[in-house]
Amino acid sequence: MQDAGLQQGYGFQTVGHIDAGAGAARRLGELLARFAGEAQGGAVLVVTDPGIRAGGLLEPALQSLRQAGFAPEVFDGVCADPPDHVVLQACELARRAGARAVVGFGGGSSMDVAKIAACVAHPEQSLELAQLYGVESLRVRRLPLLQVPTTAGTGSEVTRVAIVTTGATTKSGIVNSALLADAVVLDAELTLGLPPAVTAATGIDAMVHAIEAYTSAHRKNPMSDMLAREALRLLGANLLRAVQQGDDLAAREHMLRGAMLAGMAFDNAPVAAVHALAYPLGGLHHLPHGLSNSLVLPHVLRFNLPAATEHYAELAEVLLPRAGGGSEARAQALIEHLADLGARSGLPTRLRECGIAESGLELLAREAMGQQRLLRNNPRPVTEADALAVYRAAY
Template identity: 55%
Template sequence: MSGFQFSTTKSLICRPGAAADLAASVGALLGQHILVVTDPGIRKLGLIDAALASLAAAGCEVFVFDAVEADPSRATLMAAVAAGQTFGATGVVGFGGGSSLDVAKLAALLLGSDQPLDEAWGVGNAKGPRLPLVLVPTTAGTGSEVTPVSIITVENDEKRGVSSAIILPDLAVLDADLTLGLPPAITAATGVDAMVHAIEAFTSKSPNNNPLSRMLAREALRLLGANIETVCAEGSNRSAREAMLLGSMLAGQAFANSPVAAVHALAYPIGGIFHVPHGLSNALVLAPVLRFNAEVQADLYDEIAADAFPSLAEMGQGRTSAFIDALVSLAARLKLPPRLRDVGIPEDALPRMAADAMKQQRLLVNNPRPVSEADALAIYRTAW
């Protein structure tokens, strides 16, 4: 076993109803002036109301920044930072899906330090310090509440990331009640996203791929594979919702330390250029990338196939192919669009997407098989 480093969120609460008692959970951690970062949908649905009431009852002053969009832009991030500066924020709460949590992470970083954003991009470049930070996910997909990564869309529709343990939150609150009303389409896409995290973490070529990440990835696949169809069919099933939230978090811990690879690298141009939701972007290229990788690394997929799909446990030869086919069939049963053309991506856009995917070298270096621009284009053509 090679040496490795494993970092994760300092503290975790997993309990239905925990968000409604947020003040008790965070105590004095965030100070008296709390910037809450969320999106308009969460605000409109009232998912955040009980948490806000809890903080207000504890005597905290709260400013809600609720302008986060899917694939959040640099402008949105900087608007959140400006709001926090004007308000005099002493702590930050991210409340929502991965986009809100990503903006909250970097808002806490920029509010707590004088480091320019452009100096923080990349791996290990964020210097900090940051403001105290609490993250409350409302989807079971990104695992952002336990990852040291924040992704922002910058100029020319490019997705750029900050990766640093400094932006891991002080506390993550997993409250399954917040996910009970999630529509089936979002539930499906975010659930597949979490499965991708687990698959790519387990098979990552990162020098930091480690026993803890592999163990967490496998348990995540067991939880996600066993519950994803249930939560899409029975949205109010609290037990299945909690299992998905936990599976997403475990997958997040896994890939936070054994980073993702080509599926994500090729998904980013789909979201950045065409604003396809991140989970669905991953689902659209998952099977073609796995087939590309399987030519050199099928043994890794053989090892985890039955974690997600127990019926494959007794299968010997051909297990990897059956695993990939099972993922395709799962996406179809979840009614996810199967091809790039089905989400409005024209064929003549594929070369630009392949070129853009090459900008994600921090991810591509982790792929089990090297990916050239020509390879990326061929994968996109297969997915189209």
């Protein structure tokens, strides 16, 4: 195995503080007090979604904030694949409440909205959401930001990425250093009630982050490789257990840590064609992000195989240490194992099972071509015809 990034050198950045452990969310107030700077005792915007709030998960964290002297203001209007108008509502509430810090509490959707609100609602800068799209589009300031993931999936708690649905169907990315949180709370107790289908989809999303970071054509480096391998080991060994035995705290802890490590990896060695082809399934057909990834995963990996054999074979050693044969055979074994994992976790495996008409595949391929930010990281160039062939194979 050759060390990545040896010739070009590399940079690596991640979140500076993690508070991990069962029940850690009950210490949220103390933690915020450490990072809030001048915001001590001020209003705090807490960004979440209605399901999480109704489930009662949030209450102990809110209590902890109040005990530490903060005044939490809850925005629970987040929905899956948050559209820009929802992001703007959260920003507006933050401004109106005079929020001086922001907490994201939920899955990737809530954490992404929290990141953006922490920038847009900073009182000492005039910033429009539209100015943020793209990669490091400008230098911005943000309010103190804490992230509390309740899914083991996106790794958004440790990334500089936020994804917004713009217009009717397009998923647009913001990559900005300001989106990196001050601190993260990893509390696996919050994930014990995650339904099996969400556990499966979000867990496979995290595995894809690890795989795509490991094969990224840009910025792959020894740190991201190490994190991706450990993430894949944890996620691969615990996904089915977490799906089938949701109250297994150890499995949930491993999943949550694996998802975070995969987030650290892909934040520094960005994801590629699996995500590029998954996004149109979310945008046009509203499939959950993890399911979209899972549906195209084995087909994109088969397409990539000629350009990524060695890397896939290395990852096979992590997931399938007993797999024999040469690189090609081990890489194939990895792909079949991942296809099988999707099926065994109970997720649909075909686009046709998800209410998608065959006549819609061409539009999906056209939309996927809009994700050049991601496609450029793929180990093998992807044309529109290639994307269409992948969707056909997944149909």
